[in-house]
Amino acid sequence: MKTRPQWIWLALAVILVIWQVLAMLLNTPLLPSVIQVARALWIETTQGDLIIHFWASLWRVIASLALSILLAVPAGLVMGQSELLNRIFSPLIYLTYPIPKVVLVPLVMLFLGIGDLAKIVVIFLILFFQILVLVRDQAAALRPELLQSVRSLGAGRRALFQYVYLPACIPAILTGVRQSIGTAVAVLYVAELFATQYGLGYYIYYEGSTLYNYPAMYAGIVAMSLLGTFLYISTDWLEKILCPWLGKQGT
């Protein structure tokens, strides 16, 4: 799906206008106006510690992303190529894939403690399965004729990996990230409600429920939305850079 940038800006403007009109109509501290929130966002970023919370959350997502790609890609490639391994592990994935990983948050914390690791592992679980399944299917979909042709040019395992399997699974990785990044950020919010004093989840909850500082709470919500959007757009951008052949089918 291709959306032109000017339409994205237009949609953003529409959302802001609706927000502003609603805030003026309702006239309650529970829904501060766009301008109030923008001011809070500026102050909290420059003078407060919103930026620290933003980095804490971003670091957790990036670390989980790196971890899941590092583990899911080799596992997916192996399962995609080996019918035996796929037959052994597929039922396992079939059962664990649909479990909403967010319910595991208390469990993971119980076992891994209150540090960053527990939060990273929770998001990892979401990204890992998505990427694994897509890479596995991609590797399995590689036509044997293509592999034979490349082998006939002299390719052994190393060359097949470098010239065929790796480039073939990059779109699958990016699709997996795109599909699960929203869920990952949502679950990050939940994970950051527990046992931490850093991260946007903690910030939003603390400003809203403890300090009743609603403009700052909204600033946190905006920051978390920006985090999700930033990751989503980065994925699209990476796809354009890394997969120039996509969208060039047929003349």
Add this chain to the structure above:
Amino acid sequence: MITLNAVSFAYPHAAPLFSGFTWQVAPSEAWAVLGPSGEGKTTLLYLLAGLRFPTSGSITFDGLPLTRPRPQTGLILQDYGLLPWNTVLDNVRLGQRIRALYGPDGKHAPPTSASAQANDRQTALDWLTRLGLSKLAQQYPGQLSGGQRQRVAIARTLLLQPDLLLMDEPFSSLDAATRESLRSLILDLWQEQHFTFVVVTHAIEEAIHLGQKILILGQSPHRHPQIIANHCFSSPDPESHPAYPALVHTLRAAVRAQAAFSGGAA
């Protein structure tokens, strides 16, 4: 000299395709392998390419048994085997890149890189020009027509200077005009580069155009090679050669007879 010595082959849980099959191909010959689909033509190519191995018997190249794909063998399969994520130029250079990755180890690349010059970018560009592809160098396979893809596959394979070229139904999915121009291109290259050429086809007319000798593979399992000499081969226009109608008749009868002999329907 390529020798198949009492070769038997069967896929797991399937009836044998070859049973004690003996066949010889001399250097620089052009062979067409003719027969219906599903009777082992492509398998024969895979055996020659070292991508499949006989269940019994042996395949030798100049007396040496074939144990893995030879770097000097070029194989072009029906779907051309181009990498969708590489440009035309990078696809043409794929063999060069693979050889550069391994070095001249004798397994993945010829031991003496007689083709040190074959490893440079200019060689690839020259091949693109030779095959009329230079304007497409930065396009992706998804943007090309079938005939253009086949040209890319030919450039990629011949740039490695193979001594044996194997092609599987090379022109079956192309329109008549493209088919004709690619046929004469491949025959020109065959005369110029002196490689041994084995092409598999189900079309009688194609076999007559491309094979000095024609091997009939009717109904499997194949035991004895049935070989028909093609007297129309060297003619510039085989279809207007006086022997053409009789040859078509002979070939059609041979494919049918083998099928009938084995009790199958062709």
